[in-house]
Amino acid sequence: MVIVGGGLSGLVAANHIARRGLPVAVLEKASAVGGRAITREKHGFLFNLGPHALYRAGTLQQTLRDFGIAVRGGVPTGAGGYALYRGRRHTLPTGLASLMTTGLLDIAEKIELARVQTALPAIDAAAADRETLSSWLDAHVHHERVRDLLRTIVRVTTFTNDPERQSAGAALAQLQLGLKGVLYLDGGWQTIVEGLRRTALAAGARIVTTSPAVGLERHNAREVTAVRLADGTAVRASAVVIAAGPDDVDAISGQTRLASTLPSPVRIATLDVALRSLPRPKQTVAFGVDTPLYFSVHSALARLAPQAGALIHVSKYLRPDENAGREVEQELERLMDDMQPGWRDRVEARHYLPSLMVTHAEVTAASGGLGGRPAARLAPFDNLFVAGDWVGPRGQLSDAAAASAVDAARLATEAAGHAAQRSGAAIQIA
Structure with a gap:
C-alpha cells in the first residue's frame, strides 16, 4: 500500500x-x-507553526496512546487570563470565582453564562449540525455580551471566525471536547x-x-x-x-x-515571538471578545524556551474572505505592546505568518x-x-x-x- x-x-x-x-x-x-505539525528551533526556542493544542480526550491523543506514544506538557486553564473588550482588559471568566469578579458582565449576564456553561455537556450537538452558530446563539442566548463571549471561546477552540456559516453542532461539539482540557506540548508538536x-x-x-x-x-x-x-x-x-x-x-x-x-479553508494570521524574558510575567493569556484576537505565552506551560525565555503566540482569526498584511501584523504588535510593554527590546526571534492554514475546509x-x-x-x-x-x-x-x-x-x-x-x-x- x-x-x-x-x-x-x-x-x-x-x-x-x-x-x-x-x-x-x-x-x-x-x-x-x-x-503543519513541524516545530522549528531558533536560538533554543521551539516554534510550532502558530498556536497548537492537543485535546486530551480527542482522537489524536487516543491514537497516540494506542501506538504507545507518550507526550507531555502543561494544561492551560485560562485562570488569570484577560478578556479584551472595548480596549480594556477584564478578568476572563473561567470558573465560579472569576465569573463573580469579572467586570466584563453584569449580574444578569453572569447568571446566563453560568446557565449555558452548566447545560453545555448535555447539549445534543449533532442536532444543531445544520444550524449556523449565529442562529443557535440568537435562539438560545439572550444577552449579546454572553453571545460575544461564547463566540470568543468558539474561535479559540475551532480557530473559525465565521459564525454566520459555521455549523453550530460542530462548534458545540468542540466546546464539549474542550471541557476535558488540552495540552501545550513540551518540545512542541515535533514530538x-x-x-x-x-x-x-x-x-x-x-x-x-x-x-x-x-x-x-x-x-x-x-x-x-x-x-x-x-x-x-x-x-x-x-x-x-x-x-x-x-x-x-x-x-x-x-x-x-x-x-x-x-x-473555504480556516486561516489565522499569527505573530510568533521569542523573548529573552517577559516584561510582565503574570500576563500570559488574553482573548479578544469584540475583536478576533488571541494572545498566549505557551512557554508558561510547556518546555518551549530556554530558562527565563518566553515563546508567545499572538494571532488573529481571519474571516474566509479576509487578507492579512502589514496592517494585521501591526495590530498584533499593538496587542503585544498592551500585554507585554517593552517586549521589542527583548526579542530573540519572531515569525509572522499572514495566512496560516489551520484546516482545509470550514465545517x-x-x-x-x-x-x-x-x-x-x-x-x-x-x-x-x-x-x-x-x-x-x-x-x-x-x-x-x-x-x-x-x-x-x-x-x-x-x-x-x-x-x-x-x-x-x-x-x-x-
Whole structure:
C-alpha cells in the first residue's frame, strides 16, 4: 500500500497499516515529514507553526496512546487570563470565582453564562449540525455580551471566525471536547511527528521524502495500480491513501473536483515571538471578545524556551474572505505592546505568518456539519482513499486528521486484501 503525504494523517495511516504486518510506503514531497505539525528551533526556542493544542480526550491523543506514544506538557486553564473588550482588559471568566469578579458582565449576564456553561455537556450537538452558530446563539442566548463571549471561546477552540456559516453542532461539539482540557506540548508538536515516524519505521513502514506524487496509474476506471512520481518513477500499490489537502487530491487523482466544492479553508494570521524574558510575567493569556484576537505565552506551560525565555503566540482569526498584511501584523504588535510593554527590546526571534492554514475546509451548517464532510473512500475508485482535517464525520483539526487516517487505513487494508486474493501483488518500486 502507498500513502501520499507524510503529515499527521499520513503518519497515522502508515502506523495503522504497518502495525498489522502489511507493507506500506509513505511518499512525502518535502525533505522531512510532519507537514503543519513541524516545530522549528531558533536560538533554543521551539516554534510550532502558530498556536497548537492537543485535546486530551480527542482522537489524536487516543491514537497516540494506542501506538504507545507518550507526550507531555502543561494544561492551560485560562485562570488569570484577560478578556479584551472595548480596549480594556477584564478578568476572563473561567470558573465560579472569576465569573463573580469579572467586570466584563453584569449580574444578569453572569447568571446566563453560568446557565449555558452548566447545560453545555448535555447539549445534543449533532442536532444543531445544520444550524449556523449565529442562529443557535440568537435562539438560545439572550444577552449579546454572553453571545460575544461564547463566540470568543468558539474561535479559540475551532480557530473559525465565521459564525454566520459555521455549523453550530460542530462548534458545540468542540466546546464539549474542550471541557476535558488540552495540552501545550513540551518540545512542541515535533514530538508527535517524531513519535509517529519512529513507530511507523519500527513497525516496518518505509518513509521516502522528497518524492512528490503527480498522478496515478490505473488498471481501469475504478482500480489504481500505482502512484506516479515527478521523476517518472511508478510506485505500485494494491491501495492508495492520499493524506493531503483537496487541491492535491484533485491534482493527483486527475478526476475529482473537491477543492471547488468544499467550504473555504480556516486561516489565522499569527505573530510568533521569542523573548529573552517577559516584561510582565503574570500576563500570559488574553482573548479578544469584540475583536478576533488571541494572545498566549505557551512557554508558561510547556518546555518551549530556554530558562527565563518566553515563546508567545499572538494571532488573529481571519474571516474566509479576509487578507492579512502589514496592517494585521501591526495590530498584533499593538496587542503585544498592551500585554507585554517593552517586549521589542527583548526579542530573540519572531515569525509572522499572514495566512496560516489551520484546516482545509470550514465545517459549515450548509454542508451538513461534521457529517457533511467528504468520506474517506474516494468515489468512483475501489482502492483510493483520502485522509486529512477536512475528511470524515469525526473530530476537528488534528483529531479529524487522525480519525480520517484510521478510517482510510482500515478501508485501504480491506481493499488491499481483496486485491491480494485476486493477484497476490505486493508493493514494489517499478
